Structures are given as C-alpha cells and as structure tokens.
Amino acid sequence: MTHLDNLAEATTPDGRKLSLYHRHGDFYIDLDNEQLMSTRDHGSEDALARLGCENLATPDSPRVLIGGLGLGFTLGAALAILPARAKVVVAEIMPAVVEWNRTHLKEISGPTLADPRVTIEVKDVQKLIGQRQPRCDAIILDVDNGPDGWCIKSNGRLYDRGGLNDIRDTLKPGGCLAIWSAAPDSSFVKRLHQSGLDGEERTVRSRGHKGPHFTIFLARKPMKPHTRLASREKSRPARRKSSRPARQRR
Numbered sequence: 001m002t003h004l005d006n007l008a009e010a011t012t013p014d015g016r017k018l019s020l021y022h023r024h025g026d027f028y029i030d031l032d033n034e035q036l037m038s039t040r041d042h043g044s045e046d047a048l049a050r051l052g053c054e055n056l057a058t059p060d061s062p063r064v065l066i067g068g069l070g071l072g073f074t075l076g077a078a079l080a081i082l083p084a085r086a087k088v089v090v091a092e093i094m095p096a097v098v099e100w101n102r103t104h105l106k107e108i109s110g111p112t113l114a115d116p117r118v119t120i121e122v123k124d125v126q127k128l129i130g131q132r133q134p135r136c137d138a139i140i141l142d143v144d145n146g147p148d149g150w151c152i153k154s155n156g157r158l159y160d161r162g163g164l165n166d167i168r169d170t171l172k173p174g175g176c177l178a179i180w181s182a183a184p185d186s187s188f189v190k191r192l193h194q195s196g197l198d199g200e201e202r203t204v205r206s207r208g209h210k211g212p213h214f215t216i217f218l219a220r221k222p223m224k225p226h227t228r229l230a231s232r233e234k235s236r237p238a239r240r241k242s243s244r245p246a247r248q249r250r
Contacts (some may be wrong), residue, residue: 010096022080049077052178061085062137072109091125145179164195
C-alpha cells in the first residue's frame with residue numbers, strides 16, 4: 001500500500017477527526033479515516049457548480065452562496081462560469097479547512113481565494129441562510145454526503161422542512177438550490193416539493209464520464225408561488241376579530 005503523508009488534522013464541532021493527506025501529488029480529506037474528497041476525483045464537484053449556476057435569476061450580477069470549501073473545486077468551477085460582477089460567498093465551518101487551502105493547497109486554491117468576487121465566511125452556512133438578506137440567485141451545498149449522510153450532526157437542520165423553507169425564502173424567485181449527495185433519495189425530492197421548490201435528481205460521475213455515480217439534487221424556486229399553495233392560502237377563512245385586547249409581547 002502506498003504511503004500517505006498526514007499533513008494536518010482538525011476536530012469538527014461534534015468531535016470527529018478531519019485529516020488532510022498527500023500522496024504522489026494528490027490531496028485527500030478524510031473524516032474519521034473515511035475519504036470525503038480528493039484532488040483526483042472532482043468531476044461531481046464541478047458538475048455541482050455548473051448545474052447550480054445555470055440559468056441564474058440575475059445573470060449579469062448574480063449572488064451565489066456556497067456551503068463548504070473542501071478542496072476548492074466547487075468554488076473554482078463556479079468562478080469559471082460566473083460573470084465579472086458576480087458575488088460569491090463561501091461558508092466554511094472549519095477554520096482549518098480554510099487554512100489548508102491557503103497553505104498546503106495554495107497551488108490549487110490560491111487563485112480562487114484571491115478572486116475579488118469571493119468572500120470567505122468562517123461560519124456555519126445555516127447562519128447565512130437564516131439571514132435571508134440579501135437574497136441569493138443560487139445556493140450550492142457541498143457540506144455532507146447527502147440529506148441523510150451528515151458530516152456534522154447539526155447539518156440535519158439543512159435538509160428538514162424548516163431548513164428547506166429557510167432556503168426557499170433566501171432564494172430569489174427563479175433561484176436555484178444544488179446539493180451534492182453520494183446517493184439518490186426520492187423522499188428528499190418529495191420534501192423539496194413540499195417546501196415549494198421544483199426539485200429533481202441528476203446523476204453525475206466523479207471523472208467526467210467515468211468513475212462512481214453521484215447525485216446532484218436540483219431545486220428551483222418558482223417565479224410565482226405554486227398554484228396549490230396559493231389557492232390554499234386564498235381558501236382559508238378570514239379570522240374573526242376578537243373583542244379581547246391583544247396579548248402584548250414581554
């Protein structure tokens with residue numbers, strides 16, 4: 001077995017071990033000794049960025065939020081197709097990952113991190129989604145192995161109904177959500193629809209047309225509310241005005 005050089009380690013917020021390795025010119029990030037990503041196989045990350053940045057609501061000056069820096073390939077692929085007036089915010093919860101990109105991975109990630117369109121936020125992407133302003137043309141999430149394969153336990157909030165509702169409200173009308181996943185999940189597509197997003201699955205490969213299959217969940221916020229949701233709001237009976245005084249907030 002070829003020797004791996006352990007370049008650095010860090011601990012996730014819930015106590016798991018994140019490691020950066022190097023071997024024969026390639027870099028790998030492992031979580032508890034299971035490979036998360038590598039510089040050898042990044043075709044699915046490239047596809048994630050490409051699909052997430054297609055047909056943006058504001059094509060001349062879009063705002064894109066990327067959750068997860070990783071090895072920098074999703075960011076790099078997004079910058080390759082976004083216009084000069086784009087603004088890209090990358091939320092990375094692990095300070096060590098940002099530092100690795102600026103040191104060990106600088107030959108790969110240096111140009112992307114230095115791009116004037118890019119802002120790096122060392123924080124949980126959920127906090128940026130919860131702010132809802134300014135709204136985004138695209139939200140691209142590459143933070144887990146999928147809706148059920150969380151790298152950090154708190155990430156489960158991203159994929160439940162409440163989290164998807166927050167994402168929907170953060171997107172501009174016509175905005176796109178793209179999520180990387182190791183496997184398909186029809187129940188998650190259903191959850192996307194229940195949150196008012198037009199969702200689907202796309203199958204991609206790790207090396208162009210070769211390598212393992214992965215899934216990209218794509219969901220778009222309609223330009224107008226879904227007819228079913230809108231009619232439901234209209235059909236609700238009006239509330240009767242109460243003669244009681246309104247309860248004051250404390």
